[in-house]
Amino acid sequence: MTSTIAAPPPVAGAPARLPGWREAWARLGRPVTGRQVPGTVVILVVSLLVGFAACLVTTSSGINLAYADTQSHLAISRRIFDSKAPGFTQLGTVWLPVPSLILIPFVQSLWLWHTGWAAGLLGMICLAGTACGVYRISARVGHLRAGRLTAVLLVLANPGVLYAFSTAMTEPVLIVTMVGCFSGLAHWVTSRRNLSAGEMMVFSGLPAAAATLSRYEGWVLVFGGTFVVLIVAWRKKRSFFYAIKMASAFGILPLIAIVWWLVYNFAVYSNPLEFMNGQYSAANLQKAVADAGLLAYQGNAGLTLWSYNWAVLETSGLLTVALGLAGALVLAWRRGISDDALVIWLMIVSYAFSLLSLYLGQTHMNNDQTLPTNWWNNRYALSVLPFLAVLGAVLVDALRRVPRIGAGALGLVLVLLGAQTAWWVQDLDRNAVIAEATGYVSIKEASxxxxxxxxxxxxxxxxxxxxxxxxxxxxxxxxxxxxxxxxxxxxxxxxxxxxxxxxxxxxxxxxxxxxxxxxxxxxxxxxxxxxxxxxxxxxxxxxxxxxxxxxxxxxxxxxx
Structure with missing residues (x-):
């Protein structure tokens, strides 16, 4: 005698479960519910696969080790435990410590370190975090599936991003920590529940602290983020105490991180500003360039804008910049400086910092539109891409909601994105980040x-x-x-x-x-x-x- 067990009756109100890819596709369009942003796991898996494929290409060719900075970062991480003088002070002061510290577990293997796969594995995580971050920001500010996916595609379809995130450069860590901070702030701003100061500290302050110890763009993020939190907190409750409490919760961990860095410099080098004016500081390393008169944009606002904006264009792509500019107009028109719009506007901090740094002569950047004409440090402009991606999502989401033309407009954007990607694939050196890398490969071979x-x-x-x-x-x-x-x-x-x-x-x-x-x-x-x-x-x-x-x-x- 056989018995059968009847399937449990469906739960009232529960959505019908769809098979395979249809379920994944459906999740990408579902509304946000509390901390849950449906579709995040889908984006995570896809971006990890894309990152792995990119690492296969770059490590097999060896171009992942083209930048001298990449090899220096790998060396710093490993010499903390593998050196004639191992120890924490091997971090040095040339670069902020977080990118080197989080590489340590990956460089334990000599093979992973030698091939650069150690950096590639970390970069895959950073790429996935960045893609999930822009997706979650887009979802939390109310975008439909089309807008959310636009933000993700503008990141994952960029060959410069895929290359940089397969290396040990500091940009991947900076970008993922900054995007993590923006995502946390978007959650706080849009949540129907009043999030606690502790939640602010963990989900926004902690990634901001990591950003401050990754690159100095993170320091500007702290000041800008604190200002935004003050404004939004005041709007929420009209209470000075609440505004100060939430701003303090956001800023306390980044402040501790900055103070720790100053103390570290003082303890190791007897100079809390060693990173700023010491032997290996950017200012000293650029002395020869400045003395040769090659910092043409220093003190010149026009040349600064010209040089950096070309770097943004040649790293992000014409379509991405166009979508971003149009999205900025839509955001300003429809949302102005509303709470959720402020989070998106905050993402411009890295752009502002880079312009100021170039203008003051603290950084050096060349491309095919500058004098001298060569490739140098254009990867700094990659930190602007998440901002452009979310602005592009703003535009596409607005178009998708227009009756009768929405689907057509979305289709046009997808076609143009495919064309931009195909144009890059035909000659990867059209992306400034990769052009600089291939240039270094040639220089290393010739020298x-x-x-x-x-x-x-x-x-x-x-x-x-x-x-x-x-x-x-x-x-x-x-x-x-x-x-x-x-x-x-x-x-x-x-x-x-x-x-x-x-x-x-x-x-x-x-x-x-x-x-x-x-x-x-x-x-x-x-x-x-x-x-x-x-x-x-x-x-x-x-x-x-x-x-x-x-x-x-x-x-x-x-x-x-």
């Missing part, structure tokens, strides 16, 4: 850097390596792939000084770049090893050159 790194990687058999990894062109340690404890370099502190004075008793291998650039000595990035061996009359009697190409020479100690 001998790539061949030198490969030679040392294939021939190193122990005995220690003397190298000045901070010298211009020597940021190659991950590419070489030798454990960092094998190196005598600047991060080794006194051991490096001892090895410079007596290389024969310390290192079997000596790696130098012979570029003659006196201005590098003024900025602290001349090759100290090359300088030392040229003044050592006995060096040639104890070492022999085993590799020489371009400006790179590798020596091996005689007798092993």
């Amino acid at each position: 001998g850097a790539t061949a030198a790194a490969r030679f040392l990687s294939e021939n190193y058999d122990g005995g220690g390596i003397l190298i000045d990894e901070s010298a211009a062109g020597n940021a190659l340690l991950p590419e070489i792939g030798v454990p960092l404890a094998e190196y005598y370099n600047r991060s080794a502190g006194e051991l490096f000084d001892e090895a410079l004075a007596a290389p024969y008793t310390h290192a079997k291998w000596v790696f130098v770049t012979t570029a003659d650039a006196p201005e590098l000595s003024e900025t602290g990035v001349a090759d100290l090893v090359y300088d030392a061996i040229t003044r050592d009359s006995s060096f040639d009697t104890r070492y022999r050159p085993v590799f020489a190409q371009g400006i790179y020479v590798i020596y091996e100690r005689l007798g092993g």
Whole structure:
């Protein structure tokens, strides 16, 4: 005898469950309910897959290690535990610490570190977080499925974003933390329930704190975000106490992060502003550029706008910028400075910071529309893309709601987005971020850097390596792939000084770049090893050159 168990009756009011992709598609259009934003998991999975595919392409070609900054960040993260002088102070002060700290779990594997996959895995998480963030912001301000997906597609269909998020540069961490902060603020602003100060601190203040310790754009976010919270909190309850409480909840963790950074600089370098005016500060490293008169936009508002806006255009794409500008007009017309609109307007802080930084000469950026005409630091403009993506969502959502023309307008946007993506795919160098990367690949090949790194990687058999990894062109340690404890370099502190004075008793291998650039000595990035061996009359009697190409020479100690 067989028995059957009847299926439970459907719950009244529950939506019918759809099969597979239809259920996923339906979720993308469902309204927000409290903390739940339907469709977030769908975006998470899709963006992880897209990020993984991008990493496969970049790591297989090696272009993910093109930027010197990428290799430097990977080296910083690993030398905290793999170095002749391991420890927390290996973070240095050139860059803010969060991107290096969160890379540490991924660089435990020498292979992941050497290939750059360590950064790629972290970048996949950052890409997924960014895509989910713009999706959730769009959903929380009331956009329908078309608007939400527009925001996501403008991020995921950008080859510059996909490339940058496969590297160890600081932009992916900055962008995901800033978007996380904006998403948290959008939740607070639009929630029917009065969120507590603790929730504000966790969902908005914590990512803002992470942003402040990722790049200095995050510092401007704190001030702008605090101002927005004050305004919205006052509007909500007309209470000064409530406004101050919520603004404090937002700003306290970022403030602690900033103070910690100042204290760290003082404790390690006896100067709380070492990051601003020290030997390796941006101001000092740009001294040679400034002295050569190549910061044409410094103090010139017109050239600053020209240079940076071209960077935005050539990283985000013409369609993205056009949708963003049109979306800004729609947002201003329909919502003005309403509470939810203020959150979107706040996303402009990175654009404002970059303009100010260029104008003051604190950063340096070149592209094919500047003088000199080359590619330099255009990736900074990527932080504007989430703002443009959400503005594009504003426009598409408004068009989708127009009777009779809504579907057609949406179709046109999708066709144009496909055309922009196809135009990029035909020549990826049309995106400024990738053009700069391929330029670095060519420079490294022409100078001998790539061949030198490969030679040392294939021939190193122990005995220690003397190298000045901070010298211009020597940021190659991950590419070489030798454990960092094998190196005598600047991060080794006194051991490096001892090895410079007596290389024969310390290192079997000596790696130098012979570029003659006196201005590098003024900025602290001349090759100290090359300088030392040229003044050592006995060096040639104890070492022999085993590799020489371009400006790179590798020596091996005689007798092993």
